[in-house]
Amino acid sequence: MKFLCIDCDQQMQFAERQVPGDGTFAAAFRCPRCGRSVALLANPMETQLVGSLGVKIGGRTLDAPPLEMVRGTIQGRDDAFLEEDGVGSPVWSGAAQERLSHVPTFVRGMVKRIYADYAVQHGITEITPDVMDRARGDLGLEGM
Amino acid sequence: MTFRTYRDVVGADGSGIAEQVGAQRLRVRRQLRAVRHIVAVVSGKGGVGKSFVTAALARSGAARWPHRIGVLDADLRSPTVARLLEAAGPLVVTDTGVRPVTGAMGVRVMSTEFLLESGRPLVWREPDSERFVWRGTLEATVLREFLGDVLWGDLELLLVDLPPGADGVADLRELVPQLTGVLAVTIPTDEARESVARTLHAAAAAGIRLLGLIENMAGYRCPGCGDINPLFPGNAGPALATAFGIPLLARIPFLAARAPAPEDWDCERVLEAIT
Numbered sequence: 001m002k003f004l005c006i007d008c009d010q011q012m013q014f015a016e017r018q019v020p021g022d023g024t025f026a027a028a029f030r031c032p033r034c035g036r037s038v039a040l041l042a043n044p045m046e047t048q049l050v051g052s053l054g055v056k057i058g059g060r061t062l063d064a065p066p067l068e069m070v071r072g073t074i075q076g077r078d079d080a081f082l083e084e085d086g087v088g089s090p091v092w093s094g095a096a097q098e099r100l101s102h103v104p105t106f107v108r109g110m111v112k113r114i115y116a117d118y119a120v121q122h123g124i125t126e127i128t129p130d131v132m133d134r135a136r137g138d139l140g141l142e143g144m
Numbered sequence: 145m146t147f148r149t150y151r152d153v154v155g156a157d158g159s160g161i162a163e164q165v166g167a168q169r170l171r172v173r174r175q176l177r178a179v180r181h182i183v184a185v186v187s188g189k190g191g192v193g194k195s196f197v198t199a200a201l202a203r204s205g206a207a208r209w210p211h212r213i214g215v216l217d218a219d220l221r222s223p224t225v226a227r228l229l230e231a232a233g234p235l236v237v238t239d240t241g242v243r244p245v246t247g248a249m250g251v252r253v254m255s256t257e258f259l260l261e262s263g264r265p266l267v268w269r270e271p272d273s274e275r276f277v278w279r280g281t282l283e284a285t286v287l288r289e290f291l292g293d294v295l296w297g298d299l300e301l302l303l304v305d306l307p308p309g310a311d312g313v314a315d316l317r318e319l320v321p322q323l324t325g326v327l328a329v330t331i332p333t334d335e336a337r338e339s340v341a342r343t344l345h346a347a348a349a350a351g352i353r354l355l356g357l358i359e360n361m362a363g364y365r366c367p368g369c370g371d372i373n374p375l376f377p378g379n380a381g382p383a384l385a386t387a388f389g390i391p392l393l394a395r396i397p398f399l400a401a402r403a404p405a406p407e408d409w410d411c412e413r414v415l416e417a418i419t
């Protein structure tokens with residue numbers, strides 16, 4: 001999308017963007033020659049349509065973080081994502097995953113994190129039921 | 145007053161939308177550069193066992209190529225394949241991407257199943273009004289991020305389990321120009337034949353290679369005598385294979401007591417055909 005200052009026959013330049021409320025998206029453009037400004041006001045539907053593309057009006061200064069749109073738009077479980085701590089995360093064996101699936105969902109993320117931290121601290125690259133048993137014993141996690 | 149065209153007005157648009165979209169596509173290409181074969185598993189009709197076939201192929205593939213099989217569940221609204229592959233989140237986010245969840249036999253899986261509460265539908269945070277306008281775009285964006293932001297790594301085969309419908313395969317081809325082809329799944333009925341034919345026509349029109357066909361629930365195997373008797377009327381598998389000139393790679397019988405195992409159908413032959 002380009003904005004042309006008709007009087008100057010000059011392309012206007014992006015100046016700023018705002019989200020003033022009610023889903024409206026506002027973007028201001030200014031003519032570099034005469035200084036005249038115009039504002040583009042998009043209604044919520046238009047705002048959402050453009051936003052759905054995963055692009056930023058006015059351009060990006062940083063690369064999009066991984067799954068930016070997925071994380072920003074899907075309403076889901078709070079424990080869906082785990083930030084890596086800069087240390088390689090261990091792999092879960094099928095049997096360990098199966099055991100983990102019996103943990104209630106509302107604490108599963110936390111429990112998984114505890115086992116993962118234990119594995120990292122002990123240099124374990126794969127979490128198996130045996131590793132889970134050891135962690136439970138060492139950390140006093142009976143019942144998890 | 146005479147206006148110049150967009151391209152006549154020299155200079156960037158200030159947002160670099162085209163460049164941003166180009167960067168998104170480049171990200172997908174880079175993420176998939178070490179994936180040898182990308183195969184879409186399609187149907188057109190729901191309930192034919194597409195996800196079951198995807199999971200079975202993934203397991204068989206993992207036996208042949210350990211840790212080199214991936215499955216992307218593109219059925220965002222009704223994800224099932226992650227459960228079939230015993231894969232559960234959370235997803236680990238790194239600086240460079242999101243790690244796929246490792247499921248049964250080391251299959252790498254990405255699915256909305258990891259994001260949703262058990263049994264809850266896919267719900268967007270966005271306003272409810274006019275959702276029909278933007279929902280398709282948002283779903284395509286999610287699929288693009290699943291392809292381009294997940295650290296798929298070095299894979300022999302990435303199976304993409306597409307939702308029912310004829311248009312998804314062309315959308316996937318736009319995101320993944322190097323798509324190896326499509327594998328279609330049907331059941332014997334005339335209704336399934338019609339639906340799958342629409343999808344195959346759409347794939348062919350998009351210039352996508354038709355790798356073959358699988359007929360699921362192709363008869364009922366009697367647990368007593370072992371004979372296979374008809375379960376549904378119709379012969380969609382052979383009819384579609386003839387109509388489109390593609391191989392009918394397998395016919396999977398319905399078993400009463402358990403899900404068919406790879407040895408109940410020619411899973412290996414299917415893998416040979418699609419890789």
